[in-house]
Amino acid sequence: MPELQLGEVSLKKSKSKTSIKSIALVGQPNSGKSTLFNALSDVKVSTANFAGTTVEYKETVINLFGSDVHIIDLPGIYSLNPSEPAEFVTLNYLLDNSIDLIINVIDSTFITRSLELTIELTELGIPMLIALNMTDEAQKKGIDINTEELERLLNVPTVKISALYRKGITELLEKIETQLFISPKTPTQQKFTFHIEQVLNRIKESFEIASQNHIDKRFYTIKVLENPSLIKNKLEITNSNKIKLAIDEIISQHQIPAYEIFESERHHRSMEISHKVTIYAHSSKLTFIDKLDLLFLKPFSGYFFAIFFFATYFFLIFSAGGWIGSLFEQPLSELSKLFEPLKDKTLLGWFIVDGIYQGISGAIGIVLPYFLPLLFLTSILEETGYMARIAYLMDTIFHRIGLHGKSVASFVMGFGCTVPAVYATRIIESKRDRLLASVLINFIPCSARLTVIFALTTALTGPLWTIVIFLYILIAIAVTSKILSTFLPKPIGLIMEIPPLRLPSFKIILKKTYYKILEFFKVAFPFLVLGSLALSILDYFNFTKTMNSLFEPFISNILGLPKELGTPLVFGFLRKELAVFMTSQAFGVNNLSNIPLTIPQVVSFLIFIVFYLPCVSTSAVFWKEFGWKHLLTTVVLGFLLSTISALFFRITLTTIF
Amino acid sequence: MLVMLLSEVNNEKVVKVVAIDTGNIAKQRLLALGIHPNDILQVVSNPSFGPVLIKNLSKDNARIAIGRGIAQKIKVENVN
Numbered sequence: 001m002p003e004l005q006l007g008e009v010s011l012k013k014s015k016s017k018t019s020i021k022s023i024a025l026v027g028q029p030n031s032g033k034s035t036l037f038n039a040l041s042d043v044k045v046s047t048a049n050f051a052g053t054t055v056e057y058k059e060t061v062i063n064l065f066g067s068d069v070h071i072i073d074l075p076g077i078y079s080l081n082p083s084e085p086a087e088f089v090t091l092n093y094l095l096d097n098s099i100d101l102i103i104n105v106i107d108s109t110f111i112t113r114s115l116e117l118t119i120e121l122t123e124l125g126i127p128m129l130i131a132l133n134m135t136d137e138a139q140k141k142g143i144d145i146n147t148e149e150l151e152r153l154l155n156v157p158t159v160k161i162s163a164l165y166r167k168g169i170t171e172l173l174e175k176i177e178t179q180l181f182i183s184p185k186t187p188t189q190q191k192f193t194f195h196i197e198q199v200l201n202r203i204k205e206s207f208e209i210a211s212q213n214h215i216d217k218r219f220y221t222i223k224v225l226e227n228p229s230l231i232k233n234k235l236e237i238t239n240s241n242k243i244k245l246a247i248d249e250i251i252s253q254h255q256i257p258a259y260e261i262f263e264s265e266r267h268h269r270s271m272e273i274s275h276k277v278t279i280y281a282h283s284s285k286l287t288f289i290d291k292l293d294l295l296f297l298k299p300f301s302g303y304f305f306a307i308f309f310f311a312t313y314f315f316l317i318f319s320a321g322g323w324i325g326s327l328f329e330q331p332l333s334e335l336s337k338l339f340e341p342l343k344d345k346t347l348l349g350w351f352i353v354d355g356i357y358q359g360i361s362g363a364i365g366i367v368l369p370y371f372l373p374l375l376f377l378t379s380i381l382e383e384t385g386y387m388a389r390i391a392y393l394m395d396t397i398f399h400r401i402g403l404h405g406k407s408v409a410s411f412v413m414g415f416g417c418t419v420p421a422v423y424a425t426r427i428i429e430s431k432r433d434r435l436l437a438s439v440l441i442n443f444i445p446c447s448a449r450l451t452v453i454f455a456l457t458t459a460l461t462g463p464l465w466t467i468v469i470f471l472y473i474l475i476a477i478a479v480t481s482k483i484l485s486t487f488l489p490k491p492i493g494l495i496m497e498i499p500p501l502r503l504p505s506f507k508i509i510l511k512k513t514y515y516k517i518l519e520f521f522k523v524a525f526p527f528l529v530l531g532s533l534a535l536s537i538l539d540y541f542n543f544t545k546t547m548n549s550l551f552e553p554f555i556s557n558i559l560g561l562p563k564e565l566g567t568p569l570v571f572g573f574l575r576k577e578l579a580v581f582m583t584s585q586a587f588g589v590n591n592l593s594n595i596p597l598t599i600p601q602v603v604s605f606l607i608f609i610v611f612y613l614p615c616v617s618t619s620a621v622f623w624k625e626f627g628w629k630h631l632l633t634t635v636v637l638g639f640l641l642s643t644i645s646a647l648f649f650r651i652t653l654t655t656i657f
Numbered sequence: 658m659l660v661m662l663l664s665e666v667n668n669e670k671v672v673k674v675v676a677i678d679t680g681n682i683a684k685q686r687l688l689a690l691g692i693h694p695n696d697i698l699q700v701v702s703n704p705s706f707g708p709v710l711i712k713n714l715s716k717d718n719a720r721i722a723i724g725r726g727i728a729q730k731i732k733v734e735n736v737n
Contacts, residue, residue, distance in 0.1 A: 109717060264693065294701070
């Protein structure tokens, strides 16, 4: 056996996909799967989307004991009878891909509940390994788990680990080696009540599995009775009559739906196992964190803290953003002097270089400074579990405007970027709630639009108007939501776990931030530079004048704005933050405070730009997620909302001023 | 034993789940999150509006927020 060292775990590109062993990390949400994944991979991770969906998963290939091993981190799942879109992805991945080992990650402080998923996983008949995560936290709470006993009952090797503090990882790697390469153990099937086992036995020949794979036939036999719609595409029923009789028989014996019978059988078995393996010490005193958490959760004190945290959140973003921005100011203006002499040689050349320069400096000097602290702080809110508290507190208000409490996290994320925010709605079970939330997220000012609002109000109107604009946006979203939801059926109520508050891993927060910044440079940066270049070239050929006069009737007559704002609005479709420097470019001024706009004009312009169109990337994602009809509805809705709002401000403000 | 609705239970009170009379989707979700009949729950926070926050004493004290509408369909009884 090669010597075991953590340092040996290094990333290698897979040479041949077929021979390579595959490990899937499966666990309930917040069980620390991703932390373990990080601890195992730690080198380089590629994120990708599942085909046809936008649920993100992470995978990596590491070298273990001289062989390449593929590891995939699947979305958190409470049960193999899924209800959220992300959970379906995990189930289908497990059923459709060849997996050599499932590592079931369990939050040790939730051992009893987690064992239900573990029992469901044993039904798949794939070799397993249990990683009892957060052991240190469980010990603090007086919970001790007898791993040998658990291993004996399930025939699944079990290791205590703390992924965050990298404890037990070496032992875990040893067990992985045994399960993958030396002598894989298949889990013991947990038996149901005698007569259910009889029924299962009777129907196991009444269907064929469409594509024979690595999954135990028993799993499908159970699912045929328990949740037939879930696997109907994967089976060929040969004797549907026999199956129907079997379902009728067990329902008539129990007088409850079939899924409930299986759920409760597993539930009892998991309680039984939990009692056998868990030793509770009597120390259920509330810790300091528990007491603080109660303050976060109870109404009034909770709202107080939420307001406090969000005020701090925005304050930090804008003060850090301003500071980071000022760091780039000097070098960027130095850079612009370098190609100034070009102007005398070739004017078109200068326009091209300047267009590219404007794009780069806009991205680095205006967007990135705010984007960076925003992504960092949002990751902290997510990783500590505070976001779940916000969802819980806001559910009341959200419910009243026809939304689901679970959409709160997406809305908060929407202040960063609309694209990940639309993805984040995938945790909402019902399609109705998801669609409504996603439509409204378009109207939340993302960091790009926030930058436009802050830059222009700071330069031209003063902070009071920033507040007015924000309040108006929130009210407009609430009213739109209320109106839209009257056309839709009533939402399903909230059922959501409030995970314990946890100290986040600094490393994971940095990684999360890093990946999102990387995505910004990959996806948005090219659009910024190309958009700016296109504008500069059009400007050289005086085309912007044509474009401006094309939109003039709408922009001057309805919105009451100077026609020069036509170009920033058109290019705002590419990336909304382009609007800022394109505005200054359109008027030919270097300093934002020299833009010749009155306060009512600035306010209507900003309100218009927040609502009027989803940007290119958002439109693409929206199309993929909900289809072109819903995208079109959103676009029309946004255009109506923005025009009505801008008109409203134009009329009320001009009467005041 | 007095049967009442989860939405009517005061803060800190400990109750036992008697029946879950919600629709199938909500019921499956509750079961998946570990709330079963006969479980012992403690109400952590039940304000006069918004979701009820409970602690499932039978399942590792996991805390689950349950929307008011759903809490009105969960029957519970007092335990000491």
